[in-house]
Amino acid sequence: MAEFVPEQTQEFLADAWRTExxxxxxxxxxxxxxxxxxxxxxxxxxYDGILGVWHRMEASAESVSLVTQVRAAGPRCALATNQDAARAEVMQAEFDYATLFDATYYSCDLGVAKPDPAYFRLVLDDLGLDPEQALFIDDTARNVAAARELGLRAEQWSIAEGHDVLRGHLRRHAALPAAD
Known part of the structure:
Protein backbone atom coordinates (compact mmCIF):
# COMPACT_ATOMS: atom_id res chain seq x y z
CA MET A 1 0.00 0.00 0.00
CA ALA A 2 1.37 3.40 -0.97
CA GLU A 3 2.05 6.01 1.67
CA PHE A 4 1.91 9.68 0.75
CA VAL A 5 4.51 12.27 1.58
CA PRO A 6 3.79 15.98 0.90
CA GLU A 7 5.76 16.04 -2.40
CA GLN A 8 3.79 13.04 -3.67
CA THR A 9 0.49 14.67 -2.78
CA GLN A 10 1.08 17.43 -5.33
CA GLU A 11 2.14 14.87 -7.94
CA PHE A 12 -0.97 12.78 -7.23
CA LEU A 13 -3.25 15.81 -7.53
CA ALA A 14 -1.58 16.88 -10.78
CA ASP A 15 -2.09 13.36 -12.17
CA ALA A 16 -5.74 13.36 -11.06
CA TRP A 17 -6.46 16.81 -12.54
CA ARG A 18 -4.73 15.92 -15.82
CA THR A 19 -6.81 12.74 -16.05
CA GLU A 20 -10.06 14.47 -15.10
CA TYR A 47 -11.79 4.80 -4.24
CA ASP A 48 -15.07 5.08 -2.32
CA GLY A 49 -13.73 7.69 0.10
CA ILE A 50 -12.23 9.89 -2.62
CA LEU A 51 -15.32 9.62 -4.81
CA GLY A 52 -17.45 10.50 -1.79
CA VAL A 53 -15.43 13.66 -1.18
CA TRP A 54 -15.63 14.52 -4.88
CA HIS A 55 -19.43 14.21 -4.79
CA ARG A 56 -19.83 16.11 -1.52
CA MET A 57 -21.40 19.50 -2.07
CA GLU A 58 -23.32 21.92 0.07
CA ALA A 59 -25.70 24.53 -1.18
CA SER A 60 -25.26 28.00 0.21
CA ALA A 61 -28.67 29.23 1.33
CA GLU A 62 -27.50 32.82 0.83
CA SER A 63 -26.37 32.11 -2.74
CA VAL A 64 -29.69 30.43 -3.52
CA SER A 65 -31.50 33.44 -2.05
CA LEU A 66 -29.48 35.82 -4.24
CA VAL A 67 -30.30 33.86 -7.39
CA THR A 68 -33.97 34.05 -6.43
CA GLN A 69 -33.70 37.82 -5.79
CA VAL A 70 -31.97 38.48 -9.10
CA ARG A 71 -34.56 36.46 -11.01
CA ALA A 72 -37.36 38.30 -9.19
CA ALA A 73 -35.78 41.61 -10.24
CA GLY A 74 -36.02 40.58 -13.89
CA PRO A 75 -32.69 39.25 -15.18
CA ARG A 76 -32.45 35.62 -16.19
CA CYS A 77 -29.93 33.52 -14.27
CA ALA A 78 -28.02 30.64 -15.78
CA LEU A 79 -25.61 28.18 -14.22
CA ALA A 80 -22.51 27.77 -16.39
CA THR A 81 -20.16 25.21 -14.88
CA ASN A 82 -17.29 22.91 -15.77
CA GLN A 83 -18.33 19.44 -14.62
CA ASP A 84 -17.96 15.78 -15.46
CA ALA A 85 -21.27 14.08 -16.33
CA ALA A 86 -21.38 12.14 -13.05
CA ARG A 87 -20.92 15.23 -10.91
CA ALA A 88 -23.42 17.17 -13.05
CA GLU A 89 -25.96 14.43 -12.34
CA VAL A 90 -25.32 14.74 -8.60
CA MET A 91 -25.66 18.53 -8.78
CA GLN A 92 -28.95 18.35 -10.66
CA ALA A 93 -30.38 15.68 -8.35
CA GLU A 94 -29.31 17.27 -5.05
CA PHE A 95 -29.93 20.94 -5.79
CA ASP A 96 -32.62 20.97 -8.49
CA TYR A 97 -30.73 23.58 -10.48
CA ALA A 98 -33.14 23.17 -13.38
CA THR A 99 -35.77 24.87 -11.21
CA LEU A 100 -33.49 27.39 -9.49
CA PHE A 101 -31.95 28.69 -12.73
CA ASP A 102 -33.50 29.71 -16.03
CA ALA A 103 -30.93 27.52 -17.80
CA THR A 104 -28.03 25.25 -16.88
CA TYR A 105 -24.90 24.70 -18.95
CA TYR A 106 -22.63 21.85 -17.97
CA SER A 107 -19.38 21.66 -19.90
CA CYS A 108 -19.72 17.88 -20.22
CA ASP A 109 -22.97 18.40 -22.15
CA LEU A 110 -21.58 21.20 -24.33
CA GLY A 111 -18.43 19.24 -25.23
CA VAL A 112 -16.22 22.20 -24.35
CA ALA A 113 -15.12 23.78 -21.06
CA LYS A 114 -14.35 27.24 -19.75
CA PRO A 115 -12.16 29.17 -20.48
CA ASP A 116 -12.49 28.08 -24.13
CA PRO A 117 -14.27 30.89 -26.03
CA ALA A 118 -16.48 28.28 -27.70
CA TYR A 119 -18.03 27.52 -24.30
CA PHE A 120 -19.17 31.11 -23.84
CA ARG A 121 -20.39 31.38 -27.44
CA LEU A 122 -22.55 28.26 -27.07
CA VAL A 123 -24.13 29.62 -23.88
CA LEU A 124 -24.68 33.09 -25.32
CA ASP A 125 -26.18 31.67 -28.52
CA ASP A 126 -28.56 29.45 -26.57
CA LEU A 127 -29.64 32.37 -24.38
CA GLY A 128 -29.99 34.64 -27.41
CA LEU A 129 -27.66 37.24 -25.92
CA ASP A 130 -24.91 39.42 -27.27
CA PRO A 131 -21.80 39.28 -25.03
CA GLU A 132 -22.31 42.76 -23.55
CA GLN A 133 -25.80 41.74 -22.40
CA ALA A 134 -24.45 39.01 -20.12
CA LEU A 135 -22.91 39.24 -16.68
CA PHE A 136 -20.60 36.33 -15.90
CA ILE A 137 -19.46 35.64 -12.33
CA ASP A 138 -16.86 32.97 -11.70
CA ASP A 139 -14.31 32.07 -9.05
CA THR A 140 -11.49 31.45 -11.54
CA ALA A 141 -9.47 34.37 -12.91
CA ARG A 142 -8.73 32.75 -16.28
CA ASN A 143 -12.44 32.10 -16.87
CA VAL A 144 -13.27 35.72 -16.04
CA ALA A 145 -10.47 36.97 -18.32
CA ALA A 146 -11.70 34.77 -21.18
CA ALA A 147 -15.26 36.04 -20.74
CA ARG A 148 -14.07 39.65 -20.78
CA GLU A 149 -12.02 39.03 -23.94
CA LEU A 150 -15.27 38.02 -25.65
CA GLY A 151 -17.00 41.18 -24.45
CA LEU A 152 -18.98 39.82 -21.50
CA ARG A 153 -19.24 41.83 -18.36
CA ALA A 154 -17.43 39.57 -15.90
CA GLU A 155 -16.47 39.56 -12.24
CA GLN A 156 -14.39 37.19 -10.18
CA TRP A 157 -15.97 36.11 -6.90
CA SER A 158 -15.60 33.19 -4.53
CA ILE A 159 -17.84 32.34 -1.62
CA ALA A 160 -14.91 32.96 0.74
CA GLU A 161 -15.21 36.68 -0.09
CA GLY A 162 -18.71 36.78 1.32
CA HIS A 163 -22.06 37.58 -0.20
CA ASP A 164 -21.78 41.33 0.38
CA VAL A 165 -19.05 41.39 -2.27
CA LEU A 166 -21.27 39.44 -4.64
CA ARG A 167 -24.20 41.79 -3.95
CA GLY A 168 -21.88 44.68 -4.83
CA HIS A 169 -21.00 43.09 -8.18
CA LEU A 170 -24.66 42.43 -8.92
CA ARG A 171 -25.71 45.97 -8.03
CA ARG A 172 -22.85 47.53 -10.02
CA HIS A 173 -24.10 45.67 -13.08
CA ALA A 174 -27.77 46.45 -12.35
CA ALA A 175 -28.63 42.78 -11.84
CA LEU A 176 -29.86 43.50 -8.33
CA PRO A 177 -31.66 46.65 -7.17
CA ALA A 178 -29.67 49.13 -5.09
CA ALA A 179 -29.79 48.62 -1.33
CA ASP A 180 -32.43 50.52 0.57
Whole structure:
Protein backbone atom coordinates (compact mmCIF):
# COMPACT_ATOMS: atom_id res chain seq x y z
CA MET A 1 0.00 0.00 0.00
CA ALA A 2 1.37 3.40 -0.97
CA GLU A 3 2.05 6.01 1.67
CA PHE A 4 1.91 9.68 0.75
CA VAL A 5 4.51 12.27 1.58
CA PRO A 6 3.79 15.98 0.90
CA GLU A 7 5.76 16.04 -2.40
CA GLN A 8 3.79 13.04 -3.67
CA THR A 9 0.49 14.67 -2.78
CA GLN A 10 1.08 17.43 -5.33
CA GLU A 11 2.14 14.87 -7.94
CA PHE A 12 -0.97 12.78 -7.23
CA LEU A 13 -3.25 15.81 -7.53
CA ALA A 14 -1.58 16.88 -10.78
CA ASP A 15 -2.09 13.36 -12.17
CA ALA A 16 -5.74 13.36 -11.06
CA TRP A 17 -6.46 16.81 -12.54
CA ARG A 18 -4.73 15.92 -15.82
CA THR A 19 -6.81 12.74 -16.05
CA GLU A 20 -10.06 14.47 -15.10
CA UNK A 21 -9.70 17.43 -17.49
CA UNK A 22 -11.08 15.68 -20.61
CA UNK A 23 -14.12 14.46 -18.66
CA UNK A 24 -15.37 17.99 -18.10
CA UNK A 25 -15.66 18.31 -21.87
CA UNK A 26 -17.69 15.10 -21.99
CA UNK A 27 -14.84 12.74 -22.85
CA UNK A 28 -15.30 9.91 -20.38
CA UNK A 29 -16.59 9.87 -16.83
CA UNK A 30 -14.39 10.78 -13.89
CA UNK A 31 -15.60 7.92 -11.63
CA UNK A 32 -14.43 5.46 -14.29
CA UNK A 33 -11.03 7.12 -14.68
CA UNK A 34 -10.48 7.66 -10.95
CA UNK A 35 -9.84 3.95 -10.53
CA UNK A 36 -7.04 4.16 -13.09
CA UNK A 37 -5.43 7.10 -11.28
CA UNK A 38 -5.67 5.33 -7.93
CA UNK A 39 -4.18 2.15 -9.42
CA UNK A 40 -1.15 4.13 -10.64
CA UNK A 41 -0.63 5.33 -7.07
CA UNK A 42 -1.47 2.00 -5.39
CA UNK A 43 -4.45 3.65 -3.70
CA UNK A 44 -7.41 1.71 -5.13
CA UNK A 45 -8.58 0.97 -1.58
CA UNK A 46 -9.41 4.70 -1.24
CA TYR A 47 -11.79 4.80 -4.24
CA ASP A 48 -15.07 5.08 -2.32
CA GLY A 49 -13.73 7.69 0.10
CA ILE A 50 -12.23 9.89 -2.62
CA LEU A 51 -15.32 9.62 -4.81
CA GLY A 52 -17.45 10.50 -1.79
CA VAL A 53 -15.43 13.66 -1.18
CA TRP A 54 -15.63 14.52 -4.88
CA HIS A 55 -19.43 14.21 -4.79
CA ARG A 56 -19.83 16.11 -1.52
CA MET A 57 -21.40 19.50 -2.07
CA GLU A 58 -23.32 21.92 0.07
CA ALA A 59 -25.70 24.53 -1.18
CA SER A 60 -25.26 28.00 0.21
CA ALA A 61 -28.67 29.23 1.33
CA GLU A 62 -27.50 32.82 0.83
CA SER A 63 -26.37 32.11 -2.74
CA VAL A 64 -29.69 30.43 -3.52
CA SER A 65 -31.50 33.44 -2.05
CA LEU A 66 -29.48 35.82 -4.24
CA VAL A 67 -30.30 33.86 -7.39
CA THR A 68 -33.97 34.05 -6.43
CA GLN A 69 -33.70 37.82 -5.79
CA VAL A 70 -31.97 38.48 -9.10
CA ARG A 71 -34.56 36.46 -11.01
CA ALA A 72 -37.36 38.30 -9.19
CA ALA A 73 -35.78 41.61 -10.24
CA GLY A 74 -36.02 40.58 -13.89
CA PRO A 75 -32.69 39.25 -15.18
CA ARG A 76 -32.45 35.62 -16.19
CA CYS A 77 -29.93 33.52 -14.27
CA ALA A 78 -28.02 30.64 -15.78
CA LEU A 79 -25.61 28.18 -14.22
CA ALA A 80 -22.51 27.77 -16.39
CA THR A 81 -20.16 25.21 -14.88
CA ASN A 82 -17.29 22.91 -15.77
CA GLN A 83 -18.33 19.44 -14.62
CA ASP A 84 -17.96 15.78 -15.46
CA ALA A 85 -21.27 14.08 -16.33
CA ALA A 86 -21.38 12.14 -13.05
CA ARG A 87 -20.92 15.23 -10.91
CA ALA A 88 -23.42 17.17 -13.05
CA GLU A 89 -25.96 14.43 -12.34
CA VAL A 90 -25.32 14.74 -8.60
CA MET A 91 -25.66 18.53 -8.78
CA GLN A 92 -28.95 18.35 -10.66
CA ALA A 93 -30.38 15.68 -8.35
CA GLU A 94 -29.31 17.27 -5.05
CA PHE A 95 -29.93 20.94 -5.79
CA ASP A 96 -32.62 20.97 -8.49
CA TYR A 97 -30.73 23.58 -10.48
CA ALA A 98 -33.14 23.17 -13.38
CA THR A 99 -35.77 24.87 -11.21
CA LEU A 100 -33.49 27.39 -9.49
CA PHE A 101 -31.95 28.69 -12.73
CA ASP A 102 -33.50 29.71 -16.03
CA ALA A 103 -30.93 27.52 -17.80
CA THR A 104 -28.03 25.25 -16.88
CA TYR A 105 -24.90 24.70 -18.95
CA TYR A 106 -22.63 21.85 -17.97
CA SER A 107 -19.38 21.66 -19.90
CA CYS A 108 -19.72 17.88 -20.22
CA ASP A 109 -22.97 18.40 -22.15
CA LEU A 110 -21.58 21.20 -24.33
CA GLY A 111 -18.43 19.24 -25.23
CA VAL A 112 -16.22 22.20 -24.35
CA ALA A 113 -15.12 23.78 -21.06
CA LYS A 114 -14.35 27.24 -19.75
CA PRO A 115 -12.16 29.17 -20.48
CA ASP A 116 -12.49 28.08 -24.13
CA PRO A 117 -14.27 30.89 -26.03
CA ALA A 118 -16.48 28.28 -27.70
CA TYR A 119 -18.03 27.52 -24.30
CA PHE A 120 -19.17 31.11 -23.84
CA ARG A 121 -20.39 31.38 -27.44
CA LEU A 122 -22.55 28.26 -27.07
CA VAL A 123 -24.13 29.62 -23.88
CA LEU A 124 -24.68 33.09 -25.32
CA ASP A 125 -26.18 31.67 -28.52
CA ASP A 126 -28.56 29.45 -26.57
CA LEU A 127 -29.64 32.37 -24.38
CA GLY A 128 -29.99 34.64 -27.41
CA LEU A 129 -27.66 37.24 -25.92
CA ASP A 130 -24.91 39.42 -27.27
CA PRO A 131 -21.80 39.28 -25.03
CA GLU A 132 -22.31 42.76 -23.55
CA GLN A 133 -25.80 41.74 -22.40
CA ALA A 134 -24.45 39.01 -20.12
CA LEU A 135 -22.91 39.24 -16.68
CA PHE A 136 -20.60 36.33 -15.90
CA ILE A 137 -19.46 35.64 -12.33
CA ASP A 138 -16.86 32.97 -11.70
CA ASP A 139 -14.31 32.07 -9.05
CA THR A 140 -11.49 31.45 -11.54
CA ALA A 141 -9.47 34.37 -12.91
CA ARG A 142 -8.73 32.75 -16.28
CA ASN A 143 -12.44 32.10 -16.87
CA VAL A 144 -13.27 35.72 -16.04
CA ALA A 145 -10.47 36.97 -18.32
CA ALA A 146 -11.70 34.77 -21.18
CA ALA A 147 -15.26 36.04 -20.74
CA ARG A 148 -14.07 39.65 -20.78
CA GLU A 149 -12.02 39.03 -23.94
CA LEU A 150 -15.27 38.02 -25.65
CA GLY A 151 -17.00 41.18 -24.45
CA LEU A 152 -18.98 39.82 -21.50
CA ARG A 153 -19.24 41.83 -18.36
CA ALA A 154 -17.43 39.57 -15.90
CA GLU A 155 -16.47 39.56 -12.24
CA GLN A 156 -14.39 37.19 -10.18
CA TRP A 157 -15.97 36.11 -6.90
CA SER A 158 -15.60 33.19 -4.53
CA ILE A 159 -17.84 32.34 -1.62
CA ALA A 160 -14.91 32.96 0.74
CA GLU A 161 -15.21 36.68 -0.09
CA GLY A 162 -18.71 36.78 1.32
CA HIS A 163 -22.06 37.58 -0.20
CA ASP A 164 -21.78 41.33 0.38
CA VAL A 165 -19.05 41.39 -2.27
CA LEU A 166 -21.27 39.44 -4.64
CA ARG A 167 -24.20 41.79 -3.95
CA GLY A 168 -21.88 44.68 -4.83
CA HIS A 169 -21.00 43.09 -8.18
CA LEU A 170 -24.66 42.43 -8.92
CA ARG A 171 -25.71 45.97 -8.03
CA ARG A 172 -22.85 47.53 -10.02
CA HIS A 173 -24.10 45.67 -13.08
CA ALA A 174 -27.77 46.45 -12.35
CA ALA A 175 -28.63 42.78 -11.84
CA LEU A 176 -29.86 43.50 -8.33
CA PRO A 177 -31.66 46.65 -7.17
CA ALA A 178 -29.67 49.13 -5.09
CA ALA A 179 -29.79 48.62 -1.33
CA ASP A 180 -32.43 50.52 0.57
Missing amino acids: RPTISGQGRWPDLLGEVLARWDLVHH
